[in-house]
Amino acid sequence: MxxxxxxxxxxxxxxxxxxxxxxxxxxxxxxxxxxxxxxxxxxxxxxxxxxxxxxxxxxxxxxxxxxxxxxxxxxxxSFAPLRDDLLKMAYATWWAELLDVFLPLAEVNTEIFLFTLAGLVVLEQTPDPMLVSRAFELRLLRYLGYDPVLDHCVRCQEGAHGSLAGFAPVEGGMLCRICATSAGEKLIPLRPSALAELRALYAADLRAVARRPVDPTLGNELGRLLFAFIQWRAEKPLKSLAFLQSLLVWQEPSGS
Amino acid sequence: MMNYYPKPMSRLIKELAKLPGIGPKTAQRLAFYLFELPRDEVVGLATAMVEAKDSLKFCAICGHLTDESPCRVCQDTTRDHHLLCVVEEPKDVIALEKTREFRGMYHVLHGALSPLEGIGPEELNIKQLLNRLQTEEINEVILACDPDLEGEATALYLARIIKPLQIKVTRLARGLPIGGDLEYIDEVTLGKAIEGRQEL
CATH class of the missing domain: 2.40.50.140 (Nucleic acid-binding proteins)
Known part of the structure; x- marks a missing residue:
């Protein structure tokens, strides 16, 4: 003992x-x-x-x-404000489920601990957590070693941005038009501006993201990609996601 | 272990051990106690269990446990039918009735929202609650959910969908337990107690 x-x-x-x-x-x-x-x-x-x-x-x-x-x-x-606001509670629960599902027991990771702590402090204060959550999801994926490939085609490594057709969750990154045709994968379309935002969120400070006005269309577009990728990586349904989405009055991005 | 007992005794121990909070040792003690009881007392216990199982149901209006539907509370014309208290479980109705402070009506949700367990609004008695609010003349809804995360989520969710109906929504106060020691009260509860202080 x-x-x-x-x-x-x-x-x-x-x-x-x-x-x-x-x-x-x-x-x-x-x-x-x-x-x-x-x-x-x-x-x-x-x-x-x-x-x-x-x-x-x-x-x-x-x-x-x-x-x-x-x-x-x-x-x-106590992070009591997270329990007094339904939407923040839903986001915090979603983060908690991600950490619970992806982290193995008894494996020390101080970086993830400090990042989660900082994330909850920002979540407590931000009026609209949508973009903060996208940044949290992306950065957590990076800490876990699951970061999606966004700069070039995940298959052929072709880097020309204009040639990227969309995101393939199963492949773990963007596919170029040629690989997308041969792979026959179901792609998630992504506007160039959304792709740029996704890359920027990797490096952004959560506090700075929290101060920015939230564009719901952009947040949903990024969410669609990240949720599909995370679900695939988790290999099981994540229960808190359905609740979060029901609160967000989920809007599928146009063109999907 | 079971081989040491005669068959009926080992079956009794096995059945008793299925009850919540009863381990094999307690089950064995209870089985011997039942064996030593007079036969009519054992029959009385068995009959009470079967009768309870057969006759109890949930009230068609409020969802409380009852042997007749509507339940006695819903039938009581002396109670305030404009005041509705929403609780998670039938046990909560009993707890509130014991206070003798509340003379309104009840609505039992049969659970609480739990995003991590996948329990959403569809799994609870919320649709029936909204039906009641639209068809009955309710002036105030008191949310008496547990003061834990699931209870808070349920209360906040219900407040969000009830408020547009122009019905007053309140919740039970949170604070110090009677007979408690201030020194040992946690910071969150104490904070809520200060927030909800009342003028003397």
Missing amino acids: GLYHCEGIILRTRVFGEADRIVTLLTKEKGKIEAVARGARRPRNRLVGVTQQFSYLRGLIFTGKNLDQLSQAELIK
Whole structure:
């Protein structure tokens, strides 16, 4: 039995037993971990308020034979505004599901932890999170090593921008007109301006993206591409996406 | 383990162990307790279980657990039919009734929105709620969802679809538990308590 301190963000919580809760934490020190918070569903338990989804906490954890146990926890930041706004909550839940699905347990990745923390701070403050979310999705894909190929054809490496026909989620990048014809892939069309925006979002600071006015058509166009690619990469349906899309009054971009 | 017991006893232990919160040891203790009870008490327990299973249903109006539809609350003419309290589960109706403070009507959603579990508005009793709001004369809807993420999501979602109907939407206050110790209350709850403070 060991004992360790860690700082972490609660990605999800699950009901466990009569009054317990299992929390999935993205921690700085241990990567993604799961721990049981005993009694955390009882109203007067000291863990009840701290173990809410998206809470950023400092915890003391016992390593168990099967499951670690969150013994003590102190709130660093509650991210309460994310729970008071339905759209922000839906975005934060979508991010949490992405992290939960793509990150393996107990693999330390401080970069992703700090990026997620920064992302949640920006999400809390931004009035319209659409573009911020696109930037978050793209950058997360890059951290995971899944970044889509946008500069040239993913098959023949041809780089002339005008020759790119569209995005093929299964191929993981753009296809030129010649490769698209031979591949017979279902392509997602992308306007040159949207492609340029996508490339720019890779390098952009999330705070700067949050300050920019949101063009819903552009956000949806990029979303269509990223959601298809992420779904394909995840190899299973991502449940929170349907909820998010139902809130966005989803509009398919014209020309699709 | 089961081989040590006579067949009826091992079956009883196996069935009892299926109940929530009952492990094999507790199931074994309960089985021996039942064996030692007088026969009519065991028959009484078994009959009560079967009767409850056969006669209970959900009220066609509010969705509360009942043996007659509409339920007693929906039939009660002395209650305020212009005030509607929306709860997640039938257990919540019982909890609110125990307070004896609320004399309005109820609507049970049978769950809460949970994007991570794939539980969306279609899975809940929301369509029926909207029907009620359009056909009954409701002046105020009280959202009494759990104060967790799923409950918050449900309350915010319902507020969003009810407000355009020009109906007052309120939610239960959040704050300190009676008999609690301020020192041990978490920051979020304390913050909500300050936000919802009342003049004395």
